[in-house]
Amino acid sequence: MENEASPRRATVVTLSELAGVAPSTVTRALRGDTRISEATRARILKLAEQHGYAPNALARTLSSGRSGLYGLVLGPASNPFYAELLHEAVREAKERGVRLLIIHAGDGPIEDTTAESLLHYQVDGCIITSAVLSSRAAEICAANRVPLIMVNRVARHHGCFVTCDNHAGGAELAQLLLAGGRTKFAVVGTSSTSSTAVEREDGFVAELARGGVAPMMHFDGHSSYEGGFAAGTAILENAVRPDAVFAVSDIMAMGVLDALRLGGVSVPDQMAVVGFDGVAEAARPIYDLTTIEQPLPLMVRRAFEMLAARSGNHRLPDESISLRGRLIPRGSTGR
Amino acid sequence: MENEASPRRATVVTLSELAGVAPSTVTRALRGDTRISEATRARILKLAEQHGYAPNALARTLSSGRSGLYGLVLGPASNPFYAELLHEAVREAKERGVRLLIIHAGDGPIEDTTAESLLHYQVDGCIITSAVLSSRAAEICAANRVPLIMVNRVARHHGCFVTCDNHAGGAELAQLLLAGGRTKFAVVGTSSTSSTAVEREDGFVAELARGGVAPMMHFDGHSSYEGGFAAGTAILENAVRPDAVFAVSDIMAMGVLDALRLGGVSVPDQMAVVGFDGVAEAARPIYDLTTIEQPLPLMVRRAFEMLAARSGNHRLPDESISLRGRLIPRGSTGR
């Protein structure tokens, strides 16, 4: 089409002609095949350098079957947790020499057409961090042997996933609050189908029960700052107030804290607040939020490892990894 | 390699054999070429459906020269502006039927090796939102005709970009503060090489000058919440305090506001605060921050348009678009 009077990009064939060798020799020299003379290798490398040769990864995919591309499905940006996860994933991908294709970002469901682009681009696997794949989308991936790993989500029926130990984390927070002498508890959860939220809440409630208490109120925080803020406001309007609030994610806890502050409630004196995730924002002096930090770097690393293992061997069974989070006690629960 | 006893993926050739036609016919039917009989088209489409045919976009790239892939370079996740930009880009890409390859995310410089992966994957263009490309990286792209568009950054010497009218925005904020009777100004800027920040500040200072005033103090907010917080703290410690603060980005303004709140300063009574960007967080009741909203959706759309135009015609001259932001007056500057 647009051939214009400009130099074409260097290819393996170009180089082979320049060097007076076969294309296969060039490939081998470039890829560091051992059984090739130092002389030719040096000559070819130099030529490649001079002509600004850049391998065509797509063509390589075609003949080798592996694309070096991973799909990434990300949750809503309004939750900083996903922004942090994105960065970890980018870092890890760079380290492994693979590329990330953004498949979806947001809280909407993943459309089937979106899932199909996973296939079109021959991704070696996909990391899913939020929305659940439609069952049709999951089928498509399974049929085409595209391994999927859920991060911070458990797969409903089958599949691989890596999560924080949400149940244990919830329990640990309950213990801390009970030990602090709190007696009246509110929970800000989420009605979404998020397995993560449910487990955190279960762990929390179970531990309270061991202490002989049950939460006195429950709100739906919609996994957002605004939802948390609304819950905090509702707590203020209630005649009888709790002395401790567990928001199942930091972003909601931040909303709760701001509502309480605007309402003139003193934290932690009148009310303690705890969250879950360990996002950077929770450490801000203004929040100083006690939370469970998810081991994000490790979670992401494990996800890539599972993916790498499965793109080499499709017969591996489903696997799930649960990593213990770290309690970070801060001012929002008192000293 | 791993051929296993499983059905191979359907390809154009597979389908052509099944339908008893030529591969080219299949391609045409699939791609909606007009000059093809309804009968054959229907037959082929049905076959494709039955066999779960998924086109191989990589192979298409090889023969058509267009990959349908755009590179994306994103700024640090700690600034919600970039998270919002990511979402806009994903939305726009979906609408246009193209895919996004994440090239980089963070505030570090873009390594040359990272830039090279743009070439390896034959991206049709790249959107750069934060870090500046090294000159070598820019050269590589230019030499290989990969069009680059800066968003929210101006290209230093040449190249395309789309920005908000930062100068006008800065001026508008100054006007608002002057009209509100403010007289002593502090600016929280950033020492980074960010053209964006400099222009905002220039516009602000120029407008102040028209009113016969100059800022009484200046801080480096490092484009982060923490930097803004530190600046706010420094303002508190100063003997003579300003009655208005301009932080050149919302994220820094949020830091300033929190520092002031912890310091017991009443906003806007004792001090007004303004930011720039229009991120969602600025609208939170706890901040209620007056700011200039960047027309992000439109900026992203324009960027894609410029990219699309240039991947079809490499001879287009550099182009720059500046879009006017919208002043959103809120409580942080008083009624």
Added chain:
DNA sequence: TTGAAAGCGTTACCAC
């Protein structure tokens, strides 16, 4: 140690 040639899946070009 190197070469020749056959793919990989798709599209484009030229016939018919």
Added chain:
DNA sequence: GTGGTAACGCTTTCAA
């Protein structure tokens, strides 16, 4: 309308 065929850039046998 449709078929045949040659690319596209790379890898991977199999030979030499």
